[in-house]
Amino acid sequence: MLGTIIQQTVNALTIGSIYALIALGYTMVYGVLRMINFAHGEMFMLGAYAAFLGLSIFIGDIGGAGAFALTAIFFGAVIAVGLVGVGIERIAYKPLRNSTRLAPMLSSLGVSLSLVTGIQILAGPQPVGFPSFFPATRLDVLGGTVTLVQIGILIAAFVLMFGLYMLVNRSRAGIIVRAVSESRPTAQLLGINVNLAISLVFFSGPLLGAAGGILYASYYGIMSPSMGAVIGLKAFTAAILGGIGSIPGAMLGSFILAFVEVAGTALLPIVSGGILGTEYRDVLSFTILILVLLVRPAGILGTPVSEESMVYKREF
Amino acid sequence: MKFIVSLSFGVSLIAAPSFAKDVTIGLAGPLSGPQAYFGSTWHNGFKLYIDKLNAAGGVNGTTVKIDQEDDKADPREGTLVAQKFCDNEDVVIGLVNFNSGVAQSTLPIYEDCTLPTMTFGSNPALTQQGYKYMVRPVANDFAGALLPAEYALQKLGAKSAIVVNDKQVFGQGISEIFGKNFTAGGGKLLDTLSVAPTDVDFTAVLAQIKTKNPDVIYLGAVMPQLALFAKQMHEQGVKATLLVPDGGYTPDYISQAGHANVQGSLVAVQAPPMDASPAIADFAKQYKEKFGSEAGPYSIYGYVQGQILEAVLKNAKGLTRADMNTGLHNVKVDTAIGHLEFDDVGELKVAPSYLYKVDGDKFTLIGQK
Numbered sequence: 233m234l235g236t237i238i239q240q241t242v243n244a245l246t247i248g249s250i251y252a253l254i255a256l257g258y259t260m261v262y263g264v265l266r267m268i269n270f271a272h273g274e275m276f277m278l279g280a281y282a283a284f285l286g287l288s289i290f291i292g293d294i295g296g297a298g299a300f301a302l303t304a305i306f307f308g309a310v311i312a313v314g315l316v317g318v319g320i321e322r323i324a325y326k327p328l329r330n331s332t333r334l335a336p337m338l339s340s341l342g343v344s345l346s347l348v349t350g351i352q353i354l355a356g357p358q359p360v361g362f363p364s365f366f367p368a369t370r371l372d373v374l375g376g377t378v379t380l381v382q383i384g385i386l387i388a389a390f391v392l393m394f395g396l397y398m399l400v401n402r403s404r405a406g407i408i409v410r411a412v413s414e415s416r417p418t419a420q421l422l423g424i425n426v427n428l429a430i431s432l433v434f435f436s437g438p439l440l441g442a443a444g445g446i447l448y449a450s451y452y453g454i455m456s457p458s459m460g461a462v463i464g465l466k467a468f469t470a471a472i473l474g475g476i477g478s479i480p481g482a483m484l485g486s487f488i489l490a491f492v493e494v495a496g497t498a499l500l501p502i503v504s505g506g507i508l509g510t511e512y513r514d515v516l517s518f519t520i521l522i523l524v525l526l527v528r529p530a531g532i533l534g535t536p537v538s539e540e541s542m543v544y545k546r547e548f
Numbered sequence: 549m550k551f552i553v554s555l556s557f558g559v560s561l562i563a564a565p566s567f568a569k570d571v572t573i574g575l576a577g578p579l580s581g582p583q584a585y586f587g588s589t590w591h592n593g594f595k596l597y598i599d600k601l602n603a604a605g606g607v608n609g610t611t612v613k614i615d616q617e618d619d620k621a622d623p624r625e626g627t628l629v630a631q632k633f634c635d636n637e638d639v640v641i642g643l644v645n646f647n648s649g650v651a652q653s654t655l656p657i658y659e660d661c662t663l664p665t666m667t668f669g670s671n672p673a674l675t676q677q678g679y680k681y682m683v684r685p686v687a688n689d690f691a692g693a694l695l696p697a698e699y700a701l702q703k704l705g706a707k708s709a710i711v712v713n714d715k716q717v718f719g720q721g722i723s724e725i726f727g728k729n730f731t732a733g734g735g736k737l738l739d740t741l742s743v744a745p746t747d748v749d750f751t752a753v754l755a756q757i758k759t760k761n762p763d764v765i766y767l768g769a770v771m772p773q774l775a776l777f778a779k780q781m782h783e784q785g786v787k788a789t790l791l792v793p794d795g796g797y798t799p800d801y802i803s804q805a806g807h808a809n810v811q812g813s814l815v816a817v818q819a820p821p822m823d824a825s826p827a828i829a830d831f832a833k834q835y836k837e838k839f840g841s842e843a844g845p846y847s848i849y850g851y852v853q854g855q856i857l858e859a860v861l862k863n864a865k866g867l868t869r870a871d872m873n874t875g876l877h878n879v880k881v882d883t884a885i886g887h888l889e890f891d892d893v894g895e896l897k898v899a900p901s902y903l904y905k906v907d908g909d910k911f912t913l914i915g916q917k
Contacts, residue, residue, distance in 0.1 A: 236759050239784065243751040357580050359772045361804045368806070370785060377758075377785030452748050453779050454772055454804050456582070462746055497752035501741075510753055511715055511742035 235375025240494050246382045246451065248490030249389030253444030254467035255474070255482035256396060257437030263413040263477040264433050265329070267336050271320060271343035272441055273464020275313055277457060279442025280449035281351060282309035284362060302365050310442040317438030318431050326427075344460075351457040359456035362449035385447045392443055393483060396436060400479060405432055413477070473521055475534025484532060492517045570606075571867050572613040573598075573857065574633035576654075577646040577668070578621035582771050585798055587646050589844020590668070591616060593831075594643060596838055596847075597854025607861035615639060619650055621770075626650035627657060634661035640872045641860075643853055645669050646846075647770075649717040655679050664873035666853055668846075670794075670818070671721045675893040681869075683876050683890045685853055686846075687818045687899030689722040689793075695903045695917050696766070696791045696816040697729035703915075704789060706763035708736045712753065712777070713768035714745040722793050723768025730766075738762050745769070750777050754784040762788050770795040775804035782809035794818065797845040802909060813906045814914075819845045820885060820902055821913050827884040852883040 254276050261269040286305040324343050328335040366384035370377055400406040411419040412429040420426050448463065449455040466489065474485025496513040524532065575594065577587030595614060602611045615636070619626040626645055633639045634657060642658055642665040645651040651669030655677070658665050664681045667674060672688045700706040709730050713723040720742075727737050738760050741753055754777075757765065765788045767777055774796045781790060782805075790810075792801075794817040802810055822832040822843060831851050835843040860875035880889045889897050904911035 233759075236755055239755045239758075240752060243749075243755060246751075247749055358584060359582055359800075359804065361800075368783070370783060372785075376755075377783070379783045381783070452776055453806055454748070454776060456772070459748075462748075494752040498756050501739075501756075509740070509742045510756075511744060513752075514744060 235373070235377075236498075237376070238373055239376035239378065240498055242376070242378045242382050242386075244490045244494040245487070246385050247493065248487035249386055249393075250444050250448050250451070250463070251467045251470045251490055252393060252483045252486035253389055253440045253447070254464060255471040255486045256393070256479060257441045258468050258471040259474075259476050259479060259482040260409075260433045260437045262471075263479075264409065264416070264430055265325070265336070267325070267333065268340070268468070269325075269437075270337065270340040271324075271347060272340075272437065273460030273467075274344050274347040275317055275438035275441035275460075276445040276448070276464060277351065277455070277460035278313050278316060278347065278438075279309055279445030280362060280455040280459070281355060282312050282442065283365075283446045283449070284360070284455065285309075287363065306365065306443070306446060309446060310439045313442035314435040314439035317434045321430065321434040326430075348457050348460070355457065357457060359454050362453055362455045364453065365446065365450040381451055385451055388443065388447060392440055396440065396479070399436065405429075409433060469518070469521055472531055473524055475528075475531030477535065478531070478533045481531055481533035488532075489517060489521075492520055569609065570611045570613050570638075571640045571861070571872075572615050572636070572638040574629075574636070574639040574642040574644070574663075575614055575616040576619045576626065576629045576633070576642065576644045579616070579618035581620050583621045583646065583795075585800065585844060586795075586846060587618075587621075590646065590846040590850045591643075592839055593835065593843065593847030593850025593852075594854050595850070596831075596835055597851045597858075599838075601854065601858055607858055610861055610867065612857065612861075613638070619645060619647075619654075621647045621650060623650050623653040626654045630654040630657040634658065634663055639663065640867060640869050641666065641857065641876070643668075643850075647718060648674060648721065652717050655682060658682070662869050662873070664869060664876050666856065666876070668849070669718070671717050672725070673717075673721065675895050679894070681873050683894035685856060685888065685890075685896060686849055687901045688895065689718075689725050691899050691901040691917065692793060692816050692818065693722050693725040693766075694729050695901050695915055696814055697726050697733060697735075699814065699903055699915050700730065700764045700789070700791065701733040701735050704764065706735060706789070708738050708760075708762045709764045709766060710738050710757055710760060710762040710788070711740045711766045711768070712757075713740070713742055714747075714770070714773060715742050716745050716770075718793075719745075719768035719770065721768070723766055726766045726768070726791070743769075743773075745773070747773065748776055750780045751784055754781050754786055757788075758784060758786045764789045764791055766791045768793060771798065771800060772804055775801050775810075778805040778813060779809045782806075789814065791816070794845065797904065797911060799909075802906060807909070810906045811908075815904045815906070815911060816901065817845060817904065818899070818901050819848060820900065820916075821904075821911075822848075824913075825884070831884055848884060852885055852888070855883045856881055856888065 257272045286309050324339045325336045366381045369380045408429045411424055412426055470485040470489040471482045474481030496516040497510045500508045575591050578584055579587050598612045617629040619629050633642050644665045646668050648669035648671035651667050659679050659681050667682050667684050670689050672690050711723045711727045713719040731737050774792050790813045792815055796815040797817040823829050832843050859879050859881040864871045864875045891897050901917050903915040905914045
């Protein structure tokens, strides 16, 4: 029993940390631009494809790469996707920044569809096997089974999230980003380089998303052009649950969603006496989302609706 | 509607005089997406036979044309293709829908426009709905799920099983039949679990399964979920033998799940091994020469459907859809996989099915019926 609890906890933490890496991208973009970046799920997918491309170009024998080469490829791939993110913002969102709020969102939907279709044409629509970045060793922890892949994902995700925390809260660049997210017009009036802050957000968000994509593909051993769709929606949900715009909220929401999903799978059939099967997992997690939003419309850690965001609301 | 049908029927009678020199066969199956491998290799088997047939001057002077369409294993696409075939009067037979879920939606359309089909979807319910214009040249899931259940009970000595399915027409249907066969044979069904068809994470379900410690797990789903499940099952430390339906009969199953994670897993499929008989070995050789790759799991069925078509054309009185339908239902033909004929509802009278075990990088035949 203890073994099962440990195993399920590690399962939930693994999924939760992947959700969190993606959710951070949604929440940061919302924080500074008040826009939902629908193309963010595709950054996640691009991360896996970029790493796979790196592996096949620089190593050739995929699966036989050493730890140093893998780390180099990991960072190479996520930085490349980060730059893609900055480029997308410059081309597709920046010209629309002062138009209606819906315009950049529609533009991001377009970017999302073009990226998925582009990768489908270039790399083929079939799922492709992905080599694990971590050794596939199984460990027995008090009767529960945990893999080194899961532990590696947890460590990598927490290091990255800690890095983001330090960047936002303990660096000069972080102050700029926070100032712009507080109020863009005021920050601009005070002489803060708003474009720099936005580019920084569009660099670090996709970077974390891409890292999530590589970890995800290592974990499940598979990648496909459409892999960003479902998980992107889940991460978006997690960001809303935690309070969109809030960085700790995105992390919290991700782990809550992951734990609810795992607990739903594990407990629903037992609690309901077999009436509700494991397939009701998503029903349960989204019901909880609705209930939370009914009580706290801004999400668990979200800021209550301010006068400024009321003005935005009226624009819809 | 009746008037239009009879009118178009009359027109097609007039439009198909005895000097007509070709017929068109509509092919629909998944040609893109995760199941593209199955659809395209199945169609290739048919093309191989038809090209030979046409090169030899056709059947009684009638040559065969092919209209190949992608249904993306998606009912919405499948119905569009079905409507297209229906509206094209040259199409006299449909070689359609690899997936039961797609066939479920398209068969009413074909029935409506009286276009006879050789349907590939294997859900048993398809032939139970009174369709008069369909035959199924492949074993249904009753056969597909009987063999693995018997093998698990008798050869593996399994006492308990857990059934997992993806809630789709095919996956749920075949896993329920497996469960029934397993209990009827004296085994104990510990639990039936469902997952969402797009799920990639089965760790939570598997950790739950682990606590029940079944001897075998039957997974009614398709690729890539089969490979994902097999991989995670191994990683979560579940020791049961995994039994999967025909979707797992592809090299992708072994490569995507990871070589070590699928050893000993059993795959039940309607396709014979490529060295089962001289006729099949000869087919495999021709296929490789023509397409430059090994024949797929269902290529042989495409080829056999070509042989069925030849027999139908040989005995047909005319080339209308109605003639083809009569021909299909009465056909008696010796094919590469044995003698085939259909019963009243269009089901094969004797339907072959096979069971393979993953052994290294290959599938080894361990049972057949």
